[in-house]
Amino acid sequence: MTPTRLHIFRVISISTICVLLLASLALSQDEATPTTNLSTEIDTVIIEVAAPTSLIATDHKYDNGERINLQWVPSIDDLPGISTVVGYRIYRQDDGGAAEAIADLPAKANHYRDENTELGHTYIYSVAALTDGAEFVSNPTESISPEREWIDFSKRYLFLIALIVGGAVIYFIEIARRGKKLFVRKIAGLEAVDDAVGRATEMGRPILFIPGIQDMDDVQTLAGLTILGRISKTIADYDTEIFMPVSRSLVMTAGREIIKSSYQTAGRPDKYSDDMVTYITDEQFGYVAAVDGIMVREKPATIFLLGAFFAESLILAETGNYIGAIQIAGTARPAQLPFFIAACDFTLIGEELFAASAYLSGEPKQLGSLKGQDVGKAIAMVILVIGALATTIGTAWNIASMNSLVDILKTIFSTS
Amino acid sequence: MKKTTFILMAIVSALFLLSWILKAGSLSGETDNYILQGFLVTFSAFLTLSVLSFLYADNPLYKFAEHLFVGVSAAFWMCMGFWTTIVQNLIPRLSDGLSKFFEQQPQPGDYNFFFFIPVILGIMLLMRLSPKGGWISRWPLAFIIGTTAGLNFVRYLRSDFIKQISNTFVPLLGTEWQGIGHFFSNLDLSASGQLVAIAANWVIFLGVFCGLIYFYFSKEHKGAFGAASKVGIWVLMLTFGASFGYTVMGRISLLVGRITFLFRDWLEIIS
Structure with missing residues (x-):
């Protein structure tokens, strides 16, 4: 190869390599750029989900006017496994003021108890379904005020049992005082x-x-x-x-x-x-x-x-x-x-x-007290036998009346 | 002091010093304050052995450990009572000035006039120190005993009476009863089987029922009533036996902890 041809060959070779390098660089940039643009587009896309529905606020029964219960139907997009709902946010308006977020709850939540209400105030609640970057707020509730109940009727059976045992104690104290051994x-x-x-x-x-x-x-x-x-x-x-x-x-x-x-x-x-x-x-x-x-x-x-x-x-x-x-x-x-x-x-x-x-x-007082407690034990023994028999018959032979009796007894002897 | 006691004390003191020196020496490469650390480990071991020496007989070493423990703990609890109850809980609710004096940060809304009531009751209790006003201290005592009895009445009625009753409503034929023929043809003796479930429910029912009979004071325990009462006390004793074994195992683990301290942290015989 003559020197001139060799020179031309070198120039062509180097040019080819440079073109190839530039082309590969350009190609790599072309591949990267659309990805970046795509991700940017995804970041800015807002996925719409349905807001929670049927939101109801009710006063918590038998309290000092410091609790309101909320219940709602979760967003229909809050589905197991593929949910885009990440949680729920509770908003509250206190006496017509601005809505303030008072709690964040996880996905699937359908109830909340606001334990920081004040007697005499009026509240309006709404619940928002949260996605990544957006909120979809439910219709607000009717305005509600917490109420104070003076008597806790949820403990009526406890009161009744205490009354029976206490009454028995007083009765036997009186009997003992009258001199009966x-x-x-x-x-x-x-x-x-x-x-x-x-x-x-x-x-x-x-x-x-x-x-x-x-x-x-x-x-x-x-x-x-x-x-x-x-x-x-x-x-x-x-x-x-x-x-x-x-x-x-x-x-x-x-x-x-x-x-x-x-x-x-x-x-x-x-x-x-x-x-x-x-x-x-x-x-x-x-x-x-x-x-x-x-x-x-x-x-x-x-x-x-x-x-x-x-x-x-x-x-x-x-x-x-x-x-x-x-x-x-x-x-x-x-x-x-x-x-x-x-x-x-x-x-x-x-x-x-x-x-x-x-x-x-x-002493009559103390003996009467002991006797009264024995009345409580006797009642307990009778209830035990009735309860165990009713549970046994109800479970083994599925007799509705026995199951109802067990339910009644469990309601009366409930500690909650 | 007897001569033997004096000699014993001298030997113990010498051993203590020797142990301190050796322990400090072994810790010198590991920590900067090895002299103090050596003293603390040696002193802990000394107190442990002093208390354990009571197993042999009462002795001056046990007396020393006992008096030290009582003195330190009494002072500690007095300080704790003053600082946590009076300074941290009471004073911020009564006075800003006193809170500042005791360097407590009063929280907004802390002030509560009702906390003057325990202050007054506390002062009334202290009146027993006065020869003429001693009777005043009976009033807060009566208040404490009365409120305790009243509050506990509801609590125990709920937890020890009502809950026990409702938890004893158990099916005495198990939850899967389908007739006597089915029961015997599918007799399952495994722990999760129907027979065991039935037996467990009967133990619960009879245990509670017969236990109640044992604690029934208004009738002499004779005849069938006496027999049921005996079943009740047997159930109680079996429960206590199981509880005894379980608790003793826990106590042995405490002993193991002390022995481990002596052999690992002090003597470094085990790793």
Whole structure:
């Protein structure tokens, strides 16, 4: 090849390569540009969906005028799997003011409860179906004002049951006051109380009373302190020493009042001392450590564990067992009862703890109360049998009247 | 102090110091404040062993741990009670000036005149410190006990009475009863089978019914009533037995946690 031809060949080759490069570059740009334009177009497209319909606002029944319930039919485009509706937004106009968004809900939502309304205000609501970038608002509701109801009729059956049980209690108190002797069966743990106090007196050793670790707002603590009133009278009569370490300041105050009153009733006010009831600490295991120490050092002959107990129950009962004290325990906490049963001489199980004060005192008021509660239990047993039989027959043989009876019973004995 | 006690205390103190030095040495490459960390780990182990020593007998080490625990926790709860209840909850609702004094941020709408009632009740409770005004403290106590009894009456009536009754409306022939012939021809003894479902419902029904009879105080437990009462107490005892085993397992896990601390964090025997 001559130099001239070689030069021409080189020029053509380089030009061809340059053209090819430019062409490929141009092609690549041509491919990219439409995509960008397409995506821009998609971003700006608004997909229309149907707004929610049939929006209804109703006052929430039996409240203080602070709730309004909303219900609607979701957008027909809010379909499972392919829905373009991402959620719903609730708008509220307060006394004719501007509409404000008050809540965002997920897709498929069909109800909402506005719990921030005020009595005397008027509200108008609307619901918007939300898509990516747009809202489709429903027709607004009629204006609505929340109303206050003075009586919560949803609890009428609870009231009725309370009335029956309460009425039975009052009736039996009145019967007992008139002098009629009310029978209460023997409760083994309580029969032993006087013996336990007597044992401590004979041995010349103190009695330890532990009222649990809960405060005065626990009914078990109250039950324990009520029994303390009866026990401390016997203790004052026998002139025995009692010691009551507590973990709550209010229990300390109440305990002192009860023991002081018992000593006064027994005619020995001079024997009472505030040191009989001592605050230790609110900390659960700090209290346990201190009471365990008191047990092994003072070696009480009798220990009463009556009240609400938690994880400390076994530690206390086991230490009492170890020092050889006679122990009478009682609690209504099912998880702690096994430990008391294992480590104590006598255990008052649940209801027996609450019956104890009536049993021990024999006072008409308390005995009447116990009898009234028994009426409640008797009613419960009858209802149990009727309910279980009706459920069984209704389920097995599909008898409509039995199923209706079960529904009625479930409505009456509903906790909601 | 007895000579043996003195010697024991000296040995324990020497061991404590030795442990502290060794622990601080082992932590020196890991943290800057290794002396403090070494002390804290050693002191935690010392307190753990002191409390565990009660298993043998009451002793000065246990007494030390007990008194330290009681003292620290009593002070802690007093401070917590003052700062969380009075300072954080009460003062912002009563006075802006007091809120500023205690560096609390009063929230809008916090002020509530009704919170003067607990203040007055609290002051009345403190009156028991006065020799002549001690009787005044009985009024707030009566208020607390009365409201507790009233509020709990409704709560327990609902949870322990009504709910128990409605939950015992169970089908005593199971939910798939199609006649005695069908039952025996398709007898299924598996856990999800009909026989087990029927047995479970009978246990619930009889357990609740006989349990109620046990707690019925107005009739002597004799004859059929006494037999049902015995079934009730058997159901209770079986439940307590299961509960005992379950809780003991939980307690053992707590013991394992302490042992792990001693052997891993303190002695570094296990990893």
